[in-house]
Amino acid sequence: MFPGLTSYLPTILAGLAGAALAALAGVPAGALIGSTLAVASVSALGAKVGLPNGLRDLAFATIGVSLGSSVTEEVFGQIGTWGISLAVLVLSLIATVLTGRMILTRGFGLDPQTATLASSPGTMSNAVAIAAEGTGDATAVMFLQLTRLLALVILVPPLAVALETSETTHALVQTEMSLPALAGLLLTALGLGMIGSRSGLPAASLLSGMVISSSAHAVGLVHGATPAWVIFIALTLTGAVLGARMSRVTIRQLRRFAVAGLSTVATALVVSLLFAAIAVEMTALPFNQIWIAYAPGGVEAMAAIGLSLGLDPAYVAIHHFARIFALIFIIPIALKL
Numbered sequence: 001m002f003p004g005l006t007s008y009l010p011t012i013l014a015g016l017a018g019a020a021l022a023a024l025a026g027v028p029a030g031a032l033i034g035s036t037l038a039v040a041s042v043s044a045l046g047a048k049v050g051l052p053n054g055l056r057d058l059a060f061a062t063i064g065v066s067l068g069s070s071v072t073e074e075v076f077g078q079i080g081t082w083g084i085s086l087a088v089l090v091l092s093l094i095a096t097v098l099t100g101r102m103i104l105t106r107g108f109g110l111d112p113q114t115a116t117l118a119s120s121p122g123t124m125s126n127a128v129a130i131a132a133e134g135t136g137d138a139t140a141v142m143f144l145q146l147t148r149l150l151a152l153v154i155l156v157p158p159l160a161v162a163l164e165t166s167e168t169t170h171a172l173v174q175t176e177m178s179l180p181a182l183a184g185l186l187l188t189a190l191g192l193g194m195i196g197s198r199s200g201l202p203a204a205s206l207l208s209g210m211v212i213s214s215s216a217h218a219v220g221l222v223h224g225a226t227p228a229w230v231i232f233i234a235l236t237l238t239g240a241v242l243g244a245r246m247s248r249v250t251i252r253q254l255r256r257f258a259v260a261g262l263s264t265v266a267t268a269l270v271v272s273l274l275f276a277a278i279a280v281e282m283t284a285l286p287f288n289q290i291w292i293a294y295a296p297g298g299v300e301a302m303a304a305i306g307l308s309l310g311l312d313p314a315y316v317a318i319h320h321f322a323r324i325f326a327l328i329f330i331i332p333i334a335l336k337l
Helices: 005-024 030-044 053-068 073-108 112-118 124-132 138-162 179-198 204-218 228-248 251-283 287-294 299-308 313-336
Strands: none
Touching (some): 005 030, 005 228, 030 299, 053 179, 053 204, 073 112, 073 251, 073 287, 073 313, 112 138, 112 313, 124 138, 124 313, 138 228, 179 204, 228 299, 287 313
């Protein structure tokens, strides 16, 4: 699964060092942010960074399994309230895409197709794949998506903590899942994720992990939460993946698209905050819990942030699951407008 793993050791070690330092410093979502910045810094110094796809998928599947472990029979009693929140989420996604496209076309002269794909608040791999097939400027889409991803990974956790208005930390199941049970869920998730990836499903390993884990926990086949040390490693590897993606950015791209990328990030943050405030009034759910579910970052990154901040994993999992499928329908429609 991990051929030539030794060539990836610099990335792994940099990620672990950054994650440990950030966690010790008390940085919100420290493992994720520290690893991302450390690997991006190593890349900027000229080192070759990256992780094998198998290790990346294992990290994403672990996050999915961890999120799904909080789905129990009691969760289904909240579906009515969450349904309202999910409806507002879809409106938030539409508004984010349309406002981002307007800014990039009118303010920076990008064509509508490129602007639409660059404004997609999640499923980066899907947006880049569409661009690579000849829709819009693939280079611009890649850079703007990467800018959004890195900025939000750094900005969202401290903002969520600063905006916290009530006690929202979700008490996870105290007992830990047995390692054999965890291994079984991960193997199943990786198998289904492989099938989903071949079918073009974005974040397939993360989604399969959520579905398998939530189903097993809901019917009582598996009990307990993912061990904390496993979550730490998964967040560290996810951060390393995000940091390695930044190595694709060139100085020329940075000069050309930096302001445009930051403008779309700022706009997307404002839109998500506004719709989160609307959802709070309609559901009375905690503000920062809703906002993390609405935050316009990559699905893997935002799900990892929600997990690391201790927010209700079931709520975050269901909303990011819905986000992926909503965007799969929204983006093609927006491209035809």
